[in-house]
Amino acid sequence: MKELVIISGKGGTGKTSVTAGFAALADRAVLADCDVDAADLHLVLKPRTYKSEDFSGGKTARIVAERCTGCGTCAGVCRFGAVILPDPDAGGAYRIDPTACEGCKVCVEFCPAAAIAFEDTINGRWHIGQTRFGPLVYAELGVAEENSGKLVSLIRKEARALAVDKGCDLLIVDGSPGVGCPVIASIAGADLVLIVTEPTLSGRHDLGRVADLARHFGVPAAVCVNKADINPALSEQICSEAAERSLSVLASIPYDPQVTAAQVAGQTIIELGPGPAERVVRRLWEQTLDLLNGRMAAR
Numbered sequence: 422m423k424e425l426v427i428i429s430g431k432g433g434t435g436k437t438s439v440t441a442g443f444a445a446l447a448d449r450a451v452l453a454d455c456d457v458d459a460a461d462l463h464l465v466l467k468p469r470t471y472k473s474e475d476f477s478g479g480k481t482a483r484i485v486a487e488r489c490t491g492c493g494t495c496a497g498v499c500r501f502g503a504v505i506l507p508d509p510d511a512g513g514a515y516r517i518d519p520t521a522c523e524g525c526k527v528c529v530e531f532c533p534a535a536a537i538a539f540e541d542t543i544n545g546r547w548h549i550g551q552t553r554f555g556p557l558v559y560a561e562l563g564v565a566e567e568n569s570g571k572l573v574s575l576i577r578k579e580a581r582a583l584a585v586d587k588g589c590d591l592l593i594v595d596g597s598p599g600v601g602c603p604v605i606a607s608i609a610g611a612d613l614v615l616i617v618t619e620p621t622l623s624g625r626h627d628l629g630r631v632a633d634l635a636r637h638f639g640v641p642a643a644v645c646v647n648k649a650d651i652n653p654a655l656s657e658q659i660c661s662e663a664a665e666r667s668l669s670v671l672a673s674i675p676y677d678p679q680v681t682a683a684q685v686a687g688q689t690i691i692e693l694g695p696g697p698a699e700r701v702v703r704r705l706w707e708q709t710l711d712l713l714n715g716r717m718a719a720r
């Protein structure tokens with residue numbers, strides 16, 4: 422089974438639109454949305470969800486009031502100010518603010534009365550659903566929740582298992598934007614990374630960062646420039662810099678209002694019908710497959 426991950430150095434480059442277009446063109450692929458901080462592939466693919474589970478990415482401390490002697494040790498050792506002291510006038514007990522607790526476990530280790538429980542926290546939910554193009558594994562991280570890298574790893578693991586189970590030989594992953602932990606979890610061990618960028622200064626800068634990341638993890642990468650004609654000069658620079666990094670630029674997708682129209686209609690650019698972007702995405706898909714299957718050498 423081959424795994425293709427579509428990423429971008431920054432958000433808003435059109436990564437998910439390209440991924441959705443590939444989903445429409447693929448034959449027997451499993452799809453995964455690893456952009457768990459802002460998952461939106463499911464809005465276009467509209468899965469019929471048949472499995473949902475909680476995701477626990479960490480633990481938080483909780484004081485068991487019946488066992489607490491009120492010694493105050495926990496407040497002294499917590500470096501995150503998460504222990505709430507009793508009110509000297511109103512009384513009460515020591516408590517832990519779950520939103521401030523970083524789950525370091527120091528208070529648990531130092532509590533002389535073994536009065537602090539260390540419990541799993543629910544940080545989000547992950548789902549499997551059937552879309553019109555194949556199964557989709559996706560997730561929703563809770564508001565202000567962390568550990569999205571762990572959730573990304575879980576999504577990829579479940580998607581791979583599903584692909585094996587269903588006999589699919591391709592996994593298409595909508596990766597996380599940026600260069601942090603979630604994107605590292607998205608690309609490590611993949612067969613090919615397609616970097617979607619745009620002709621803006623931040624797009625050019627972040628392309629370099631994410632290309633370095635792919636190289637660091639030994640994952641072959643190629644580039645496509647989205648909305649290339651909104652700044653031809655910068656698109657040229659991006660292509661030159663990609664060449665200097667030995668990266669193939671597989672396609673330059675023109676700005677096309679049909680892309681937005683497709684999003685509004687909850688469709689892929691392929692489904693919406695012929696147009697400038699649709700034609701290039703079709704060619705991009707063929708070239709990406711050639712690269713993935715070794716019919717074209719990565720530069």
Ligand code: SF4
Binds near residue numbers: 490
């Ligand atoms: S260290 Fe343990 S016993 Fe002391 S105040 Fe904290 S929870 Fe209570």
Ligand code: SF4
Binds near residue numbers: 527
């Ligand atoms: S687990 Fe760490 S962060 Fe949380 S209350 Fe205890 S010492 Fe503070």
